[in-house]
Amino acid sequence: MxxxxxxxxxxxxxxxxxxxxxxxxxxxxxxxxxxxxxxGRARTDHPAALGGVWFDMGAVWLHNAEHNPLVPIARAAGDTLLRSDAIRQERTFIGDRLATEAELAAYSGAEPRYVAAADAILAEQEDVSLAEVTRRLPGDPWAATIEAWEGPVICAVDADRFSARDWRRNALAGSNLVPDGGIGAFVRRRxxxxxxxxxxxxxxxxxxxxxxxxxxxxxxxxxxxxxxxxxxxxxxxxxxxxxxxxxxxxxxxxxxxxxxxMGLVVKVVLRATGADRLGLPGHCFVDRILTRAGDPLIPFQCWPFGRDYVQGWIGGSTAWDLAKQGEAAAVDFALGYLRQAFGSRVDRLFAGGATLVTHWDADPWxxxxxxxxxxxxxxxxxxxxxxxxxxxxxxxxxxxxxxxxxxxxxxxxxxxxxxxxxxxxxxxxxx
The missing domain is CATH 3.50.50.60 (FAD/NAD(P)-binding domain)
Structure with missing residues (x-):
């Protein structure tokens, strides 16, 4: 029975x-x-290293909010949903300088071109790696960056190990919402x-x-x-x-x-010890243009919700390698990446500050x-x-x-x- x-x-x-x-x-x-x-992977903590503010260790967003069944549950309960896409500002670096308006316009047109190239390939072949799409765009100066975003950063895997058709079947659309107080807390509560x-x-x-x-x-x-x-x-x-x-x-x-x-994304958080904000507005996303496919891309969310820290996302094989090396290696890697854009002021700003590194690789469940x-x-x-x-x-x-x-x-x-x-x-x- x-x-x-x-x-x-x-x-x-x-x-x-x-x-x-x-x-x-x-x-x-x-x-x-x-x-x-x-x-599960929706987990909200209040780390002492970050002053006890709520922090999502894993999942952050309610993706494709217009069609996400969790959104009406949150709204019916009266929860506040923050529009991540609306409140964030973005800064893109080329080397140690900000991209010009003309460069940003060219960058914004790169993803549709990349998607079109992928669809053209998949119309003729059953499947290829995402890296193959980049190889079909040898003269496109933005293709390596799009590959890094769509592979390691978003999908947690290097492009040469990742099915381009799976990527296209799961392309996210719509807006992204963040439950105030953390997505893990929302899950437990509702x-x-x-x-x-x-x-x-x-x-x-x-x-x-x-x-x-x-x-x-x-x-x-x-x-x-x-x-x-x-x-x-x-x-x-x-x-x-x-x-x-x-x-x-x-x-x-x-x-x-x-x-x-399983793919892997490691979050590395660096808490500032000074008043410098690197010339960036609050809740600012910072990325950079890559010159070579396969190089790591670490986008940083800087000063989210007016807080005094930045957090970077490291994905794919780089994340697995740093997870094996330990937290200090991940922190050093993140600091080194920030130095490329902001120079030595990074070391002064974060010297002696608290850090946090996520460890989903080590969670046995x-x-x-x-x-x-x-x-x-x-x-x-x-x-x-x-x-x-x-x-x-x-x-x-x-x-x-x-x-x-x-x-x-x-x-x-x-x-x-x-x-x-x-x-x-x-x-x-x-x-």
């Missing part, structure tokens, strides 16, 4: 979305969360109420495929059986083998996991930032989201959504869709 209608592994956005959908249908769901908190969530309960085995369809999930505290099971852990966890399945997963599922490895599809595997997300055991076993999360991959909204939508399939598999007709 099933003890619950659906067992859900993971209390990130996909798991919470699935549990909310089961509850909304009148069913019962138990959510098993390995860590001691909900939200998306966990009334759910049966059991923290510090890592699943140790998933037993599926029996004749009745029920799935039993083993934990250190005992086992629980559901009419169906939804697994929402990252592909990094799935690939690690720390969550065994009995019997083993179908080859198509295992192959999809392999084709969706995540093992990276979010996943990407390798070249030639643009359909891996679709495969991972397909029903297993006639829908009694489902996978959900940012890895399984096409359109909003790598985002909280995509994870939520994926979890809700998986819940509907799982309930149908059990023959649930409502209570």
């Amino acid at each position: 099933a003890e619950t209608d659906v067992v859900i592994i993971g209390a990130g956005l996909a798991g919470l979305g699935a549990a909310a959908a089961v509850r909304g249908a009148g069913g019962r769901a138990v959510v098993l969360e390995a860590s001691g908190r909900t939200g 998306l966990t109420q009334g759910l049966d969530i059991r923290l510090n309960s890592p699943a140790t085995r998933v037993c599926w495929g029996n004749s009745g369809g029920e799935v039993t999930v083993e934990t250190e505290r005992g086992s629980i059986t559901g009419g169906a099971c939804i697994v929402t852990v990252s592909t990094g966890v799935l690939a690690s083998g720390t969550l065994p399945f009995d019997p083993i997963l179908p080859a198509r599922v295992s192959e999809a996991v392999r084709q969706l490895p 995540v093992r990276g930032a979010y996943c990407y599809a390798v070249p030639g595997a643009a359909l891996a997300r679709d495969v991972l989201g397909e029903p297993v055991s006639n829908g009694h076993l489902m996978f959900a999360g940012e890895a399984c959504h096409v359109g909003l991959a790598g985002t909280l909204g995509g994870a939520w939508i994926s979890g809700q869709a998986a819940a509907r399939t799982a309930l149908a598999a059990t023959g649930f007709a409502g209570r």
Whole structure:
């Protein structure tokens, strides 16, 4: 006999979305969360290093706000949503000088040209790496910078390891909103109420495929059986083998996991010790033009919400390398990058100041930032989201959504869709 209608592994956005959908249908769901908190990669802290202000360690934005299902939830609850795109100002450097108006105009036209080049290639070939798009634009002085933004910075992976078709299938549009007080705090406040969530309960085995369809999930505290099971852990966890399945997963599922490895973005925060603000306005984004494809790009958000720090995003292989070297290496790398634009005043401004470096690579329940599809595997997300055991076993999360991959909204939508399939598999007709 099933003890619950659906067992859900993971209390990130996909798991919470699935549990909310089961509850909304009148069913019962138990959510098993390995860590001691909900939200997954939506995590708001109040670091002492930053003076106790709220700070999002992982996800920051509600992307594609006009079509993001989390936005109406926030608005209905009366939460303040800050328009990140409207309040930020941008500064682009070429070497140690600001780009001219003419250069900025040329830069703004580079992305549509890059997208058009990618679409032309994909109209003739099944897939290529994102780096191949750049190689097809040898005379374009902005292509290397667009590649760095779209690869390491936004999608957490070097362009030569990344499927151009997956990139195009998940191109983000619309505006970006930030819940005041942090996105992780919003998740805990608005998306966990009334759910049966059991923290510090890592699943140790998933037993599926029996004749009745029920799935039993083993934990250190005992086992629980559901009419169906939804697994929402990252592909990094799935690939690690720390969550065994009995019997083993179908080859198509295992192959999809392999084709969706985890990328990494490291946030490096530097707190100022002086009054200098580098000649920049508050809530200013700073980037630079690259002269060579493959060079690292670190965009910095400077003085966000009037605060006294800057934070940089380092992605792809550079992020993995710095994560191995330690926090000091990441801080030195960020300082060196800022020196290219602002010179020695950077050292005077941040000397002795507090720092913060994120460590999603070291989190055993995540093992990276979010996943990407390798070249030639643009359909891996679709495969991972397909029903297993006639829908009694489902996978959900940012890895399984096409359109909003790598985002909280995509994870939520994926979890809700998986819940509907799982309930149908059990023959649930409502209570």
